[in-house]
Amino acid sequence: MALGLEFLDITSFRRLAFFLGTPAGELLKRAVEMAFYLLIVYMIFTEYRQRQRRDYKYLAAGFFALFARNAILSAILFTDVFGPSPFTRFSVALFFLDQTLETIALLSLVSAFLFPVFKERTMRFQGLVALWLVGLGLVHLGLYTLVRNGLVTLNLGEALVDSIQAGVLLLSFFVIRKGAYPNLKFARSVLVAFAVYLAGPLSNVISYLVIGHVDLRLRVLEHPLPFISLFLLLRAVYLNMVDKAGLYSKLKESEETIAREKELSQMKDNFISIVSHELRTPITSMKLYLSLLREGRFGKLSIRQGKAMKTVYDESTRLSDLINDLLTIKKMESGKLELEMSTFDLPEIIDDLYVRIAKEKGLKVVKHANHCLVKGDKNRLKQVFINLMNNAIKFSSKGGKITISCGSSKAEWWLSVSDTGVGIPPADLPKIFDKFYQVEDALTRKNQGIGLGLAIVKQIVELHGGSVDVKSKLGKGSTFTAWIPKT
Numbered sequence: 136m137a138l139g140l141e142f143l144d145i146t147s148f149r150r151l152a153f154f155l156g157t158p159a160g161e162l163l164k165r166a167v168e169m170a171f172y173l174l175i176v177y178m179i180f181t182e183y184r185q186r187q188r189r190d191y192k193y194l195a196a197g198f199f200a201l202f203a204r205n206a207i208l209s210a211i212l213f214t215d216v217f218g219p220s221p222f223t224r225f226s227v228a229l230f231f232l233d234q235t236l237e238t239i240a241l242l243s244l245v246s247a248f249l250f251p252v253f254k255e256r257t258m259r260f261q262g263l264v265a266l267w268l269v270g271l272g273l274v275h276l277g278l279y280t281l282v283r284n285g286l287v288t289l290n291l292g293e294a295l296v297d298s299i300q301a302g303v304l305l306l307s308f309f310v311i312r313k314g315a316y317p318n319l320k321f322a323r324s325v326l327v328a329f330a331v332y333l334a335g336p337l338s339n340v341i342s343y344l345v346i347g348h349v350d351l352r353l354r355v356l357e358h359p360l361p362f363i364s365l366f367l368l369l370r371a372v373y374l375n376m377v378d379k380a381g382l383y384s385k386l387k388e389s390e391e392t393i394a395r396e397k398e399l400s401q402m403k404d405n406f407i408s409i410v411s412h413e414l415r416t417p418i419t420s421m422k423l424y425l426s427l428l429r430e431g432r433f434g435k436l437s438i439r440q441g442k443a444m445k446t447v448y449d450e451s452t453r454l455s456d457l458i459n460d461l462l463t464i465k466k467m468e469s470g471k472l473e474l475e476m477s478t479f480d481l482p483e484i485i486d487d488l489y490v491r492i493a494k495e496k497g498l499k500v501v502k503h504a505n506h507c508l509v510k511g512d513k514n515r516l517k518q519v520f521i522n523l524m525n526n527a528i529k530f531s532s533k534g535g536k537i538t539i540s541c542g543s544s545k546a547e548w549w550l551s552v553s554d555t556g557v558g559i560p561p562a563d564l565p566k567i568f569d570k571f572y573q574v575e576d577a578l579t580r581k582n583q584g585i586g587l588g589l590a591i592v593k594q595i596v597e598l599h600g601g602s603v604d605v606k607s608k609l610g611k612g613s614t615f616t617a618w619i620p621k622t
């Protein structure tokens with residue numbers, strides 16, 4: 136017994152239990168409880184001021200009710216311990232006042248967990264809670280009157296009050312069982328705390344039912360329960376808030392990342408547009424001199440020189456097409472591109488040059504071009520056809536078939552280019568209209584292009600108030616259709 140734990144012997148425990156049963160011990164218990172509840176109210180209220188969440192409001196109200204109950208009881212016990220008081224520790228009135236306040240406090244707290252069940256019907260919920268509060272107050276008052284007039288024994292009165300409290304606490308279990316509370320983890324830990332609280336009134340009721348009164352030893356054993364429950368509640372609320380704070384800082388972090396990425400993408404866009412502008416002038420003059428060279432204006436070329444010159448010329452045309460694409464998309468995105476509207480026959484946008492190129496690659500081309508007069512920017516719409524056709528040629532191999540069709544219905548007209556080429560994986564379909572998006576890896580791809588063709592198609596069609604869609608099966612082919620409203 137040299138452990139320094141001698142005070143834990145049975146006599147000390149009895150002495151402590153006896154002390155806690157005296158008015159002074161009761162006052163100590165209430166004062167400590169009161170301080171803790173005040174701390175919880177403060178924590179929840181600070182959180183409520185930051186986030187304005189309704190469940191915090193109800194929780195704060197619930198804990199405040201518990202605080203108020205202990206504050207009132209502490210004040211009464213204080214006068215009992217330190218001076219003359221109209222109440223004594225064992226007076227029936229004090230007992231019922233204490234129990235009424237406790238029931239009301241518990242009901243307020245449980246309401247914090249009930250309100251999500253009522254969702255938007257807040258007014259109805261508040262009315263119901265108010266009705267319950269008044270109802271329970273009246274029931275307690277009625278019980279008090281009955282006990283005072285000797286119509287009901289104090290033992291039965293106590294047991295009835297205990298069963299009301301147990302019922303109120305059990306309400307929250309009903310709610311959690313239905314999974315109505317949004318933050319289940321938090322609600323579960325609060326329920327554990329409620330369960331500990333519930334153990335007191337529940338065992339009192341059982342004791343009454345079995346032996347006709349509440350066993351005194353049971354009362355002694357119940358002393359620590361509200362304390363344990365209190366610690367559990369404090370812990371749950373604290374962890375919930377720390378959790379929220381963690382989430383909040385993560386949210387802030389990702390917001391910052393998005394802002395940084397936006398800025399970076401803006402810088403990239405600006406860089407591309409500046410570089411394209413700067414490249415356009417030298418490319419134009421290079422092409423001019425190349426065509427003069429090819430025509431033999433600076434001296435006759437040998438056959439091999441002519442072939443080499445053609446390759447250089449074709450490549451510079453490709454380069455200037457790319458630069459033009461970049462500038463077009465930039466212009467469209469900044470809203471600076473204006474459509475030059477005219478009325479023309481729809482099949483005029485089908486450029487035969489590309490039909491020829493397809494045939495040269497060994498592809499079969501089928502045309503279903505219905506004549507109809509449409510209104511739009513003919514050159515830009517021709518660009519739509521060219522870009523779709525270019526892709527159909529690029530992504531089909533020899534022996535494949537390309538079907539071009541156009542026509543009109545009452546409200547809109549359409550142009551569609553269908554191929555029997557490689558097709559597009561379903562996961563890529565939503566992204567292929569994005570700028571620079573390509574299904575194949577840029578480093579391993581065989582086809583030319585930088586992923587702007589479809590982005591341009593989409594922009595032009597949308598400028599006409601229309602939309603573009605794609606249907607594709609991997610290995611079977613793809614169909615792109617542009618729909619444009621007539622008005």
Ligand code: ADP
Nearest residue numbers: 526527530558567573574584585586587588589
């Ligand atoms: P680019 O053709 O310059 O790469 P696009 O914007 O025209 O850019 O097309 C984006 C991507 O969509 C292509 O890289 C390709 O992966 C896919 N794609 C477009 N059209 C077809 C098609 N007809 N068949 C298969 N894949 C296609």
